[in-house]
Amino acid sequence: MRVVAICGGVGGARMALGLAGIVSDDELSVIVNVGDDERFHGLLVCPDLDTVLYTLAGVVDRARGWGVSGDETRALDVLRKMAAPGSWMMLGDADLGLHIFRSWRLAQGATLTAVTDELRRAFGVRCNLLPVSDDPCPTEVETDTGRLSFQEWFVRDRAEPAVRALRFPASGRARLTDRAREAMSSADLIVFAPSNPYLSIEPMLQVAGMREVLSEVEAMKVAVSPLIAGRAIKGPLVKLMRDLGREPSNRGIAATYMGLADVFVIDESDSSSTASLARSSGLDVRVLPTLIPDAERAQSLARQIIDLSSTWRRRGGTP
Numbered sequence: 190m191r192v193v194a195i196c197g198g199v200g201g202a203r204m205a206l207g208l209a210g211i212v213s214d215d216e217l218s219v220i221v222n223v224g225d226d227e228r229f230h231g232l233l234v235c236p237d238l239d240t241v242l243y244t245l246a247g248v249v250d251r252a253r254g255w256g257v258s259g260d261e262t263r264a265l266d267v268l269r270k271m272a273a274p275g276s277w278m279m280l281g282d283a284d285l286g287l288h289i290f291r292s293w294r295l296a297q298g299a300t301l302t303a304v305t306d307e308l309r310r311a312f313g314v315r316c317n318l319l320p321v322s323d324d325p326c327p328t329e330v331e332t333d334t335g336r337l338s339f340q341e342w343f344v345r346d347r348a349e350p351a352v353r354a355l356r357f358p359a360s361g362r363a364r365l366t367d368r369a370r371e372a373m374s375s376a377d378l379i380v381f382a383p384s385n386p387y388l389s390i391e392p393m394l395q396v397a398g399m400r401e402v403l404s405e406v407e408a409m410k411v412a413v414s415p416l417i418a419g420r421a422i423k424g425p426l427v428k429l430m431r432d433l434g435r436e437p438s439n440r441g442i443a444a445t446y447m448g449l450a451d452v453f454v455i456d457e458s459d460s461s462s463t464a465s466l467a468r469s470s471g472l473d474v475r476v477l478p479t480l481i482p483d484a485e486r487a488q489s490l491a492r493q494i495i496d497l498s499s500t501w502r503r504r505g506g507t508p
């Protein structure tokens with residue numbers, strides 16, 4: 190079975206880890222958000238790609254969910270001593286080594302897809318790891334304090350400024366890569382990871398070609414809600430939904446996936462809303478244990494989603 194995971198952030202990396210445990214390497218493609226990418230100290234940092242890479246390679250700092258376990262900050266200490274702009278971004282020494290390599294290869298003319306492939310091979314990651322686009326497609330955040338880059342809002346300002354809107358200035362111009370397109374077109378199952386729909390999934394849907402390919406594919410499309418008992422495990426999801434005037438519930442999350450996904454998976458703790466959610470969204474709502482704090486639980490969720498896809502038939506479709 191050919192599986193594509195559409196991912197961003199820590200929830201995305203954990204879902205990818207679960208799938209990587211049970212899907213054969215050449216049949217798994219992980220397509221990753223690049224809307225959070227930003228330059229620091231002249232280097233391109235791609236937090237979502239790196240979080241997936243470090244997680245799949247088993248070197249991620251598990252407590253934080255991002256960065257390299259046991260990393261030090263001697264380089265950053267110097268940058269801070271020099272009051273270098275952007276030194277609020279916690280870049281460890283080993284992490285910086287990766288950013289140096291990536292920035293050097295990009296300056297030589299390599300695409301982000303090619304460099305990511307070099308990195309995942311070197312880190313011993315065997316499935317396909319694919320940026321959604323090779324073009325810059327930053328997410329910008331319109332706040333009460335003005336327009337901020339994604340990391341200024343998320344890290345420097347701790348996601349505190351109230352969000353009026355998310356902006357995607359490269360929307361429709363940044364193109365889907367051929368490899369991401371091919372992976373989705375030939376997939377049997379596409380899983381939208383339990384990532385933040387506004388910060389991780391929506392930026393990918395803004396990439397030219399992404400929505401079209403998703404609407405044409407044969408694959409069964411399953412979206413996993415990041416809410417558990419109505420709350421996000423990590424990150425500013427609920428506050429962001431309130432700021433944006435969306436209902437901070439699975440009903441609000443489902444709105445992102447209406448007309449896009451076939452199945453919407455919610456956590457057992459939210460099962461009382463299943464019937465009303467199915468009615469209001471038109472999605473086939475299923476209940477599974479979606480809390481994935483470790484590889485074992487992530488693998489168990491991945492297994493249950495794959496089992497679901499082997500028996501699932503599109504409503505009104507041919508058997």
Ligand code: FO1
Nearest residue numbers: 198225235236239255256277278279280344
């Ligand atoms: N998140 C933080 O909350 N503080 C940081 O200083 C920070 C540094 C950082 C460096 C590299 C990297 O790959 C991720 C990093 N993150 C940090 C996480 C990152 O901001 C978020 O995971 C995503 O951009 C949101 O999905």
